Amino acid sequence: MTLLALGVNHKTAAVALREKMSFLPDSFEQAFHHLIQTTLVKSGVFLSTCNRTEFYLSAQNQSGLEKKLIQWLCEYCHLKPEELIKSLYWYYDDQAVEHLMRVASGLDSLILGEPQILGQIKKAFTQSQPHQIMCRDLKRLFQKSFSVAKRVRTETDIGVHAVSFAFAACSLARQIFESLSEVTVLLIGAGETIELMARHLFKHKVKRLIIANRTFEKALCLGNDFGADVIRFEEIPSRLYEADITMSSTASQLPVIDKNMIKQALKKRRNQPMLFIDIAVPRDIEPEVGHVPNVYLYNIDDLQSIIERHLSHRKRAVFKAESIIKEESLNFISWVRSQSSSEMIREYRSKADQIRIALTEKALAAIKKGDNLEKTLYALTHKLTNQLIHAPTSSLKKAALDGDIERFKFLHESLEHSGLLHFKKQATKKRHPN
Template sequence: MLFTLGINHHSAPLAIRERVAFGADKLQHALASLAATEGVSEAAILSTCNRTEIYCAAEVPAALIDWLGRYHQISQEELAPYLYVHEQPAAIRHAFRVACGLDSMVIGEPQILGQVKDAVRAAEEVGTLGTRLHKLFQRAFSVAKEVRSTTAIGANIVSMAAAGVHLAERIFDSVTDQRILFIGAGEMIELCAAHFCAEQPRQVTVANRTVERGLELSNRFGGNAIRLDQLPEYLPEHDIVVSCTASPLPIIGLGMVERAIKARRHRPIFIVDLAVPRDVEQEVGELDDVFLYTVDDLAQIVESGVESRQAAVVEAEGIIGHRVHEFLGWLQARDTVPVIRALRDAAERSRQMEVERALKLLARGEAAEDVIRQLSLRLSNKLLHAPSSTLNSADGSERAFLQAGAERLFHLHDAPVQHIKRRRQQGR
């Protein structure tokens, strides 16, 4: 059975989401631990700013809930109010909706698709992605492509990055005159840098743990790069700060920002913290002259674009519903594979036995024509003995059920019967 277990921006506040987030450096260990849990045969973990979700092929979801709490050292009582659990077909539909961006804070945003692909690659590397989950995500990618190419879900998208620029323009008259510091060099920061730098800011700086990666990004936008441990020195020089790292602890503390504000002579500083867990201590937002926004705050900006995309959402949901039905058919077909294999094995054993018997008869000099007739007769009798016996011994509704099944399995339609009737009529 396929299950999805998780929390997201719909079900849980940031304070809870950051406690169950999986950093990139911990993901492989977490996947191995989850796959070793009793009853779990396949697993993938999607952990982003807005969600932490476990996709599993498992016996029951209870083991997943217990594992998540133990791994993050958070009690089930604390987690329970915020968790959602989907089992197929709801789990399949949820995976498709997530990949299409329909479950995102910004409806239709394309970034989530890349994050799902990263989650799949991580599971493949660890070896926890089995046949069912692999097929599920490949279908999800296909559905996302279909939705984006056949509906207007991606039109006039308000991304997190664009929302950040919009917020900055509420504080400053123009981004063009500001100095911007980007902390981190991942995909989200790249997107934010592209949006902010389109406004041609006065200065761009990238702070990253690996200076080489920071230089690679900053050079694209005509900026410079610094190390993370240089933040206290450079923070006062910047008006806008956008941070998104994978640090498990805040990297910008209250004291650091207090000193920066003093050095800036209380000129305002705008901070967007897109990281989960947070990069900026929560208390920083209480300081005068500091405007601190988290991923949850950006929801206020993106809501305005939702109504214009509702028609596209309805179309997308229709496509998803159809594709879910198809995937369920694939899963059901997989359930019959062991029966089909057993049926073919039994038929092959009968065939081999009769061929060996026929070869011995031929070796003794019996007529080939007689041997072939005996072979075909004995083989057909063997193959039909079990179903014929079962039909004869059945009664009532069971017999009707088996007869209908036999007619469908062996394609026993009316045509042969009509053919026999015509032959009888011709013989009169």
């Protein structure tokens, strides 16, 4: 059985190609049935996110597999081979194991160490199971990868420090204010970054959340998700004083908050400190605001330096994370090999037992017919010996004829270690004494 990981991601393919290769959960069953009908694949897991589409598959063998998979992908995703081949990556067996563990641990993500990918892989694994009988090795690989990802996050700092603007902004707020449960935060805008900020603040139990946006309906929709108060954009100057922290990210070409607004807000607050985090480009808050007493202003460049510093912490954690993955992948590969050898041994023993039973029954039948007991027993053991050693001795002979010295030595040593050669010499001495 061959394990295979193939796919495209943000490093190998542009978004236009990733869009064409995305798989919706509803289309998984149809896609998988199409796959097993046209290739040697027996079971698989499809992972489809905005940054990657990957297929983790088990197949009977590698012969012609890549060609068939490329053909299937081109047909199913309506692609030309030349636009797909240059972006595809392939990992087999040991490398496939390491790759999945790296992906699950966030080491292969656009944002190093991001935790969302693990949840996405778990979801893909769960969605795959009802549609197929998943092979033991592939199922065990995913379960092992989940525990490895947990170990990496527990034993390293790969996910400790903020590496997104939204998370960095919220981390900065938590550094300045002892507890977010005692503060009011005003969010200006309603885009993806503001939504992430709202999510982080909600998670940390902010006392009160206010959202303002030019499109009131969009702010209202976001506010409903997080239990926030929603105000109209033109209300910002008169309501600014209510916020201990203001975070802004709009597409405005002109400043949304100026120095005069801040001074008016401070008067109403009796000069209680105010924190402003501006991650808009162009900037939403006039730079001069930072010179006003009791006002702390941070812009996107300030957050970038925080992110870069935190990213360097994560990069230092990569070495330890990689060593954990290497250790765990070797353990998994050893388990796979031990299972395979155990199955092979069971199969070999079963075959040998079938031969023994067949020859024994034949010998018993001959004895019942009146054949000489001693001759029958000698014939039985002679036939049993010939059948059991036919395959290894034929392989030994072929290795000698082919000039394959390494294989010949290996087979010879295997026979020697089995005791067959040693036992034969002893038996010969006893039967033909000097």
